[in-house]
Structure formats: structure tokens, C-alpha cells
Amino acid sequence: MSTKLRIFMTGVGGQGTLTATTLLARAALSVGLPVTSGEIHGMAQRGGVVESTLLIGCKSPKIGPGEADILLGFEPLETLRALPYLKPGGVVLSSSETMPPPSVATGKESAPSVDDIRAKVAAKCGSSCFLPVRSLGVQAGAVQSGNIALLGALCAMGALPFGKEVLANTIRATMKPKVAEINIKALELGAACPA
Amino acid sequence: MASPLLNGAPGETHLLLGNEAIVRGAVEAGIQFVSCYPGTPSSEVPDTFFRLSPEGAYTFEYSVNEKVALEVSGGATLAGALCLVTMKHVGVNVAADPLLTLTYTGAPGGLVLLSADDPGCHSSQNEQDNRIYARLAGLPCFEPSTAQEAKDMTRAALTISRELAAPALLRTTTRVNHLRGPVTLAEPTVLPKPAGFQRDPARFVPIPAFARPMHQRQLERIEKLRALAEASPFNAVSGAGAVGVVASGISRAYLADALDETGLAGKVKVLDLGFTYPLPEKLIGDFMAGLSTLLVVEELEPVLETEIRALAQRLGISLNILGKTPGPLPRIGEYDVAMVSAALRQAAGLPQPETAACACGADPDVPLANRPPNLCAGCPHRATYAAVRKVYGDTAVYSSDIGCYTLGILPPLKAADFLVCMGSSISAGSGAAKAAGQTVVGFIGDSTFFHSGITGLINAVFNQHNILVVILDNRTTAMTGHQPNPGVDKTNLGDNPVRVDIESVVRGVGVTQLRKVNPLNQKATLMAIEELKALSGVRVLIAEEPCPLFARRTLGVKRSQVAYVTGDCASAKADGSCGDCLNTLACPAFYVQDGSMAIDPLLCSGCMLCLQFCKNIKARKGDAK
Numbered sequence: 001m002s003t004k005l006r007i008f009m010t011g012v013g014g015q016g017t018l019t020a021t022t023l024l025a026r027a028a029l030s031v032g033l034p035v036t037s038g039e040i041h042g043m044a045q046r047g048g049v050v051e052s053t054l055l056i057g058c059k060s061p062k063i064g065p066g067e068a069d070i071l072l073g074f075e076p077l078e079t080l081r082a083l084p085y086l087k088p089g090g091v092v093l094s095s096s097e098t099m100p101p102p103s104v105a106t107g108k109e110s111a112p113s114v115d116d117i118r119a120k121v122a123a124k125c126g127s128s129c130f131l132p133v134r135s136l137g138v139q140a141g142a143v144q145s146g147n148i149a150l151l152g153a154l155c156a157m158g159a160l161p162f163g164k165e166v167l168a169n170t171i172r173a174t175m176k177p178k179v180a181e182i183n184i185k186a187l188e189l190g191a192a193c194p195a
Numbered sequence: 196m197a198s199p200l201l202n203g204a205p206g207e208t209h210l211l212l213g214n215e216a217i218v219r220g221a222v223e224a225g226i227q228f229v230s231c232y233p234g235t236p237s238s239e240v241p242d243t244f245f246r247l248s249p250e251g252a253y254t255f256e257y258s259v260n261e262k263v264a265l266e267v268s269g270g271a272t273l274a275g276a277l278c279l280v281t282m283k284h285v286g287v288n289v290a291a292d293p294l295l296t297l298t299y300t301g302a303p304g305g306l307v308l309l310s311a312d313d314p315g316c317h318s319s320q321n322e323q324d325n326r327i328y329a330r331l332a333g334l335p336c337f338e339p340s341t342a343q344e345a346k347d348m349t350r351a352a353l354t355i356s357r358e359l360a361a362p363a364l365l366r367t368t369t370r371v372n373h374l375r376g377p378v379t380l381a382e383p384t385v386l387p388k389p390a391g392f393q394r395d396p397a398r399f400v401p402i403p404a405f406a407r408p409m410h411q412r413q414l415e416r417i418e419k420l421r422a423l424a425e426a427s428p429f430n431a432v433s434g435a436g437a438v439g440v441v442a443s444g445i446s447r448a449y450l451a452d453a454l455d456e457t458g459l460a461g462k463v464k465v466l467d468l469g470f471t472y473p474l475p476e477k478l479i480g481d482f483m484a485g486l487s488t489l490l491v492v493e494e495l496e497p498v499l500e501t502e503i504r505a506l507a508q509r510l511g512i513s514l515n516i517l518g519k520t521p522g523p524l525p526r527i528g529e530y531d532v533a534m535v536s537a538a539l540r541q542a543a544g545l546p547q548p549e550t551a552a553c554a555c556g557a558d559p560d561v562p563l564a565n566r567p568p569n570l571c572a573g574c575p576h577r578a579t580y581a582a583v584r585k586v587y588g589d590t591a592v593y594s595s596d597i598g599c600y601t602l603g604i605l606p607p608l609k610a611a612d613f614l615v616c617m618g619s620s621i622s623a624g625s626g627a628a629k630a631a632g633q634t635v636v637g638f639i640g641d642s643t644f645f646h647s648g649i650t651g652l653i654n655a656v657f658n659q660h661n662i663l664v665v666i667l668d669n670r671t672t673a674m675t676g677h678q679p680n681p682g683v684d685k686t687n688l689g690d691n692p693v694r695v696d697i698e699s700v701v702r703g704v705g706v707t708q709l710r711k712v713n714p715l716n717q718k719a720t721l722m723a724i725e726e727l728k729a730l731s732g733v734r735v736l737i738a739e740e741p742c743p744l745f746a747r748r749t750l751g752v753k754r755s756q757v758a759y760v761t762g763d764c765a766s767a768k769a770d771g772s773c774g775d776c777l778n779t780l781a782c783p784a785f786y787v788q789d790g791s792m793a794i795d796p797l798l799c800s801g802c803m804l805c806l807q808f809c810k811n812i813k814a815r816k817g818d819a820k
Contacts, residue, residue: 046569047571101566111564
């Protein structure tokens with residue numbers, strides 16, 4: 001396979017960024033794609049930034065600046081922070097709901113508004129889509145399933161070499177039936193988002 | 196559910212974390228004995244072995260430190276068991292003493308040491324290159340670059356180790372431990388039960404008269420291992436041309452992508468080194484013959500580069516060798532595809548493209564607000580630090596140690612002034628206090644206390660040092676993922692039947708000035724610290740309260756209440772008035788809305804520490820979380 005695809009994912013510790021990454025990697029492997037993914041743990045659990053990668057057709061598990069075809073941001077400030085990883089003309093999918101870092105939540109520092117972030121991202125990428133990931137998760141039945149809504153939107157944009165049925169099958173194969181049901185609902189909700 | 200790691204059938208392909216692939220490789224080799232001390236990025240290896248231990252055909256233990264872990268397995272291999280010992284890179288320093296003599300006595304049952312190195316210091320205090328230990332101790336060294344190789348090399352290292360009774364090094368880096376990739380399984384080997392220790396003093400007791408011939412035998416073994424490295428499938432030549440590249444470890448993955456990126460695939464000669472020590476000298480000599488330029492790609496120290504330069508000199512091969520002495524590649528941090536592409540173009544005499552553009556270009560934005568890792572809401576360390584800071588302020592020097600509590604370095608707690616390594620808080624703190632008579636408070640967690648704090652405490656008692664040691668006992672090894680330690684009440688497999696009591700240990704080594712508190716009781720904690728402050732000599736405060744994450748997940752503790760700020764709270768402003776818990780505690784559940792402090796009920800863990808700081812914060816019944 002000569003087509004390469006690099007997806008950079010970013011979020012906040014505890015959001016389930018790594019769960020989404022593994023699900024996507026399993027889905028890619030289930031259709032026979034040469035997939036590698038990478039993640040940096042360590043202190044991530046304590047509310048820090050969690051970054052992960054998914055690469056198809058590459059040996060490296062790492063994505064350098066300007067190399068990502070797709071940027072998936074599970075929190076808008078982190079989407080903006082990771083923008084340097086996106087290649088010119090790349091695709092951005094992001095949550096539109098903020099989880100401000102403590103310094104911002106307590107008024108010691110300021111952060112750009114979601115509208116600012118949307119505008120900056122739109123100006124710098126090929127196409128972008130912002131969706132209310134946590135709300136969609138709650139609507140589907142569990143706030144954590146919001147990440148899967150973001151993956152649903154990614155499928156709907158045609159940005160992956162496989163469709164949402166493949167993800168749905170992977171969800172069914174790897175999660176308990178009750179959890180799978182919620183996540184498939186989130187997948188559908190997300191898939192309905194991109195206009 | 197049956198785990199593919201134990202029960203997967205040969206030929207099946209699974210997506211595995213590098214660390215899970217190591218577990219499967221060990222299972223395929225017939226692993227019989229696993230000991231470890233956890234540490235990022237190695238921890239998923241022992242944690243997976245532990246989780247699967249009820250159905251696994253191996254003995255597993257979390258040892259109290261890396262030296263002990265290696266010694267326990269060192270004994271097990273003398274008794275004939277095939278052993279794996281896992282730790283992070285700095286742990287090998289702790290284990291270096293047994294390591295350098297185990298290669299004299301040898302490992303009759305086989306023994307592999309996993310050293311998980313951390314280029315870039317993602318979660319470590321240094322980025323030392325443990326390939327140098329392979330040279331120092333005389334260990335064959337394997338360096339995987341993919342999940343499949345992590346599995347295959349673990350198996351090969353264990354098998355070779357057993358065949359030659361040679362302890363071996365499996366050296367990974369963070370990216371390898373934490374990548375995921377497809378792994379095709381193979382049939383596990385079934386080994387006979389360990390035969391038991393066979394008495395042979397000349398082989399196993401390194402008194403000087405025996406140690407000298409042991410060293411001779413160790414050198415002979417290295418030559419046998421070199422012959423294996425020469426023929427190893429993990430060392431492979433590809434491509435053609437007058438420019439050559441040698442790469443090892445994860446750099447091989449970057450090189451493979453860089454060859455595609457630069458269009459140089461097939462146009463340069465490549466030597467992939469996976470079995471990297473002893474150096475396959477004939478293979479490398481043949482590879483170098485006829486080359487005009489050789490690029491060596493390896494992260495951290497110029498280990499291969501230096502050895503290859505010496506080899507070229509010895510063989511009389513004249514060629515231009517590029518690497519990191521002086522360049523173009525750096526000696527610090529991780530590599531990536533772009534960095535290797537640039538070095539490759541330089542070696543091949545190709546022009547460098549204009550700086551690779553990213554989507555954002557040069558964004559003139561001011562730096563974004565950081566999101567540093569922080570002590571969790573409800574973390575008992577916050578309570579202890581707040582009390583110590585209230586009593587001592589900046590008048591004490593805070594000697595810190597390794598664990599979640601190192602995060603106390605952040606303002607407003609600022610409870611970490613210096614830090615060396617695991618267990619150093621007490622010993623380095625003792626020395627710092629003695630040198631110039633400064634007041635020193637040392638902080639150490641429960642697992643770190645068992646790891647190597649006890650020796651420092653005994654030393655402080657014996658040498659009559661003047662230090663207040665605060666043992667932050669959160670009943671688990673929190674930072675690395677809640678691994679059991681000798682003091683825990685419970686693990687995720689059940690109760691700990693042999694709980695070692697920290698207070699008894701402290702009293703047992705001769706400490707008489709001791710207080711024990713629950714740090715969430717701020718008044719009692721403050722009183723205890725005041726009392727200890729008034730005394731001199733070795734004083735110990737044990738601050739005991741379970742990590743709230745561990746309490747919820749493993750101890751089954753449900754949150755019964757949450758804190759909230761009362762509506763009429765005029766003083767709960769962010770202006771520094773009132774109890775000012777916003778600025779003194781900095782709990783992640785706090786936020787400011789319309790100029791007033793508020794508490795996020797979803798993040799609040801119900802520890803009720805803030806209630807004790809401000810009368811305007813009250814408790815209400817919370818949802819069970």
C-alpha cells in the first residue's frame with residue numbers, strides 16, 4: 001500500500017483520547033490496512049495534554065510538524081495548540097466545547113474563544129468541522145462516547161479509507177453490548193453533523 | 196475473556212501495544228518468572244503480566260525496587276527458571292550492582308532485562324542511553340522498532356539467553372513501548388519445569404579466585420553471541436549504492452519513512468540493526484567496503500557510530516562517516532522522519548527542500564495557556580503540602596522525591612526545591628541540612644519509601660541528621676498506575692495479606708519523634724507539624740489517606756458529598772481575601788465565574804479540605820460517583 005495517511009489526535013487526560021485512537025487503529029487493521037499508532041502517557045492522567053497518532057502505510061509511530069493529514073481535537077484549545085502538526089490543506093475535526101486549563105478557569109490566564117479558534121483553524125486548513133462532542137456524548141447516553149461522535153463525523157467527511165460501518169463493527173467486536181450500543185448511537189450522531 | 200496474549204492461536208494477528216507484544220513474546224518463549232519495579236514507559240509489561248497472572252504459567256512479582264527485582268530473578272534463573280525483569284532506564288542504575296556480576300555467573304535458566312529508555316524525557320529525570328550498559332556488563336542487546344519486533348525480539352532474546360546462559364538486554368524507547376501495531380502470533384514453546392539450583396561454586400561464587408576465570412568465560416560468551424549477531428535475521432542489508440546508512444531501534448522506523456520521503460529508497464545501502472551488541476563486525480565491515488559515505492542513525496549517544504569508526508580504522512576502510520560527532524544529527528532528544536530525511540539528503544548530496552510548511556505557518560499568536568499535569572481534585576498530597584507550607588512557608592528547603600507528589604513543584608504549593616532520584620529525599624535532604632544548617636523538609640511517597648527511602652532513614656537516624664521527613668502514604672503506587680507495594684491494603688486482584696506497616700518500620704529503625712495524621716484533617720495535621728517543627732533530629736510525619744482514584748476504582752469508596760460555595764459569599768472573590776483557597780489550594784475543581792469562586796460538582800472528589808479553609812464553602816450530598 002503506497003497511500004499514506006497520518007492522523008494526529010489531541011485531548012485532555014481522562015477524555016478518552018487513547019480509547020478513540022485504539023478503536024480507530026483496530027478498525028483500520030480489520031480491513032487489512034498497515035496501521036501503526038502511537039501515544040505518550042506518563043503524567044497524562046493528571047489533567048495534562050494527551051497526544052496520540054494513527055498512521056497508515058508508515059513505519060514511524062510519530063507525526064512531525066506539518067505532517068498530519070487530519071487533526072482530531074477533543075478539546076478546542078488543544079486543537080489550536082496542535083495546529084502546527086497539520087499539513088497545508090489538511091482536515092480538522094474538533095470539539096467545540098471547552099475544558100479550560102486551571103489557570104484559565106481561575107482567571108489567571110486567558111484563552112482564545114471558541115469562535116476565535118474556529119476562525120484561526122478555518123483560515124489555516126482545507127476543511128474543518130466543529131461539533132459539540134460532550135453534548136453529543138450525553139445525548140447518546142454517556143459523555144465519554146462523545147469521542148466516537150467525532151470519529152463518526154470523520155467518516156462522514158470521507159476522510160478515512162473506510163466507512164462508519166467498519167467502525168461500528170469494531171465497536172461491536174470490542175465493547176460490551178450495552179456500551180457498544182451507546183457508542184454506535186454517538187457514531188451516528190457525529191456522522192450526521194458535517195454539512 | 197481469554198486474552199490473546201496467553202491464549203491467542205499461532206497465525207492470528209492482533210493490534211498490540213509494544214509493551215503487550217513484549218508480554219506475548221515472553222509467553223511464546225515459555226516465560227516462567229517475571230519480576231519488576233514499575234516505571235513509565237515500561238509499566239504495561241508488568242501490569243499485563245500481573246493482570247493475567249491468575250491464568251498464566253509463570254510466577255510474577257512487583258519487587259520493592261529494581262535491584263531486588265533483578266536479584267530475585269537472578270536467583271530464579273540460577274535455579275533454572277526462564278526469567279524476565281522489567282524496569283525503566285534509571286531503574287537499571289539501581290540494579291547495576293547485581294547486573295554486572297550476573298554476567299559473570301551467567302543465567303542457567305535464561306534471563307532478559309527489559310530497559311525502557313526515555314529519549315526526550317517524556318516521564319523521566321534524565322535521558323541516559325542504556326545501550327552503554329550492554330557494553331559495560333557484556334549483555335547481548337536487542338532493539339525493536341515495531342510491535343511485531345517487540346514480540347519477536349523478546350522471544351529471541353529469552354531463547355538465546357537460555358541457550359548460552361547469557362543474561363540479555365531488551366532495550367526499548369518510549370515510542371516503541373507505547374506504539375500499537377499488528378502482531379502475528381506464533382506457537383509458544385513449552386519448557387520443562389525449572390531443574391533447581393545445581394551446586395558449582397567455581398561457576399556461581401565470584402570470590403576473586405573464581406571471578407577471574409568467570410570474566411574470561413564472559414568474554415568468550417560475547418564472541419559466541421557475536422557470531423549469532425552476524426547471522427541474525429534482525430540484522431539485514433538492503434538497497435545499493437555508494438552511500439550507506441546504519442540505523443538501530445526506533446530510528447529504523449524513521450529511516451524507512453525518510454527513504455520514501457526523499458525518494459532514496461533502493462538508491463542507498465541500508466543496514467538495519469536490531470541485534471545491536473555484540474557488534475556484528477564482519478557484517479558491518481562487508482557493508483562498509485566500497486561505500487564512500489556512511490550515515491549512522493541512532494538516538495542519544497553515538498554508541499554505534501563510535502564503534503563503527505573504530506572498526507573502520509581497524510579494517511583500514513576509508514570512508515566519510517556521518518552521525519552526531521559532530522553532526523548532522525543531535526545527541527539529545529528523539530528523532531523524527533523530517534530529521535532523518537534531512538540527514539539522509541546531506542549524506543546523499545541532495546539539496547534540502549525549503550523548510551517544510553505546516554498548515555499554520557508562522558502564527559504570530561501569543562503562547563497559549565499551558566495545561567500542565569496537576570495534582571487531582573481530592574489528592575491528599577495537596578492537603579499535606581498546604582499544611583506544611585502554612586507552617587514553614589519559604590523558611591524550609593523542600594527535598595522532593597519521585598511520584599505524583601513531585602507535581603507539588605507547581606505554585607501555589609511550591610513543595611519541591613530539589614530532587615535527584617528515587618529515595619533521595621531523605622538522604623540528600625539530610626546532607627543539605629547538615630552542610631549549612633538549613634531547615635529541611637523531605638517528602639517521600641509510600642512506594643518510594645519502600646523502594647529506597649528506608650535506607651536513607653536508617654542513615655539519618657544513625658548519623659543523627661536534622662530533618663523532618665513527611666511520608667505521603669496514599670496507599671498505592673499512584674503515578675505509574677496504582678501498582679501494589681508492600682504497604683497496600685488491596686490490589687486489583689484482591690486483598691494484600693501481608694501488609695507491611697510503615698509506622699512500625701519507622702519506629703523499628705529507631706525514629707522516636709513520629710506523628711501520624713490524615714492530611715484531610717487540616718487542624719490535626721497543622722498541629723502535628725507544629726509539634727515536630729519545635730523538635731530537632733530525625734522527625735517523621737506519616738500523612739495517610741488513599742489516592743482518591745485508587746479509592747474509587749480499587750477500594751470501592753463512593754463519594755458521599757461535594758463542596759459548594761455559598762451564594763452570599765462576598766469573600767470568595769479571586770482578590771486574595773477570605774480563606775483564599777482559590778490561591779492556596781489551587782484544586783482543579785475550582786473555577787471563577789463572574790468574579791466569584793465556584794466548585795465544579797463533577798470534578799469535586801468530596802475531600803472537604805476546602806471547607807476547612809473557608810466558612811463560605813459548604814458540603815451537600817453528592818451523586819454517587
